Amino acid sequence: MSKRRKKHHHEEHVDESWLIPYADLLTLLLALFIVLFSMSSVDAKKFQAMAEVFNQEFTSGTGIFEFPSPIPEEGATAPDEQTNDSEEIEQSQSGEKMTEEQKQKLAQQAEQVELQAIQAKVNEYVSSKGLQDKLETKLTDEGLLLTIRDNVLFESGSDAVRTQDLQIVKEISELLVMDPARSIIISGHTDNVPIKNAQFSSNWELSVMRAINFMKILLENKSLDPSWFSAKGFGEFKPIAPNDDTAGKARNRRVEILILPRTAD
Template sequence: MSKKRKKKEHHEEHVDESWLVPYADVLTLLLALFIVLYGMSSLDAKKFSAMAEVFNQEFQSGTGVLDFPSPAPSKEEKNLDTNEEVENNQDDSKSVSDEKLKELQKEQDQQELAEVQQKVNAYIEQNNLGGKLETELTDEGLHVSIRDNVLFASGSAEVRDADKNIVSEISKLLVMDPPRSIIVSGHTDNVPIHNSQYSSNWELSVTRALNFMKLLLENNELDPRAFSAKGFGEYQPIASNDTAEGREKNRRVDILIQPREEVTN
């Protein structure tokens, strides 16, 4: 009797199958993971991020397997970044090109002024005017300086008749195509003027510059719109007024042939 009972009880015992539940969960998680990984190449980044967050909340606590704080950028985002990079490179290239263009324009401009300087220097040499007419090429332009005793009597602003031919020859050298802006300026030494016609050296310098410019513009090939006249009196000396030689240099009429304006796009 006892043997039958024991045998019966032995057949009623079952194998513990509680391990199947976590095993099934692990399989489910692995399947979901492989599906997600398989679809990563075509899955939209925002949808992928949302799906990852759902899986992490459902299956994990804390940081989960699918927790990606920086998901791979979508094709649209990559294209946007590429376009921005191309635009930046184009801006940099345009800036470099503009700077190079300005440098080339400046070099060409200086070369043109140097050619004008050579013509003026040739005229000075041919007419034995060395020491009376001088030229200097700077970043401001081409300076042509004419001593006042070449053109004017002492204390006078009227160009002497005998010297008007010099003004006429200089006007021919100023014909350029297209025209350049030209400033004619009068200068004196610091010795006060003593006559009834001019009350100051400043007034004398202005009148000399204006009269000289009028004679230049008798050449119809020059454009009056490109010219202007200024008077500086004794306030822009190029030599010391303490000596007779220095004062002689300061009494002058200057012609400034300016660089062309830079082309802007």
């Protein structure tokens, strides 16, 4: 009986050498996608740092990471240059603003000098007529204020300017002729003694009508433009002295002429 030769089956081993370059390829692809994702919002400094890290890891061959960070497109401005430009614009705007403020300040100073000249003219008139105890002037933040006591113009409880005082009102109107013209506010004021008669039901009404009637006489001067004028009545609500005695009440009963600066128009 013949011996059968035993057959030995040798399994062939699959060549796995391709796995190494395949793994390297996958690693490179992964790195590439990470880089592409990060480039969607490029930060130049972070991009450069990432490129240096990958260059250290992948030293074989020449890759995109060996090149410097992206160069700004033609006409684009680097971040540092943009910052400097912004600072220059802000400084330029600040300089223009300062210039406007300086111009406005100079205009206000010039207007103050003009109002002082008008005040001197009115004071000269008051002195020449001996009316120091009845008329007074004062420069305020609002303008030049001329105060006329009611005992110069009106009888108690009346809104009609007394006949003997009409000449004073006409002379005051001449003082208000100015070039250039300014807006003028006429305001009436009373003390706190209640009034109620057939003509007026309150001090407020009396003060309004005194201001209006006084303004009408001023505007008989054809050199004055009515569009410059306005009238107000404050009743007893804007006192300049306590209403505790006769002297205080007399001070509160008044008509005021406020000459506004031209810069306030």
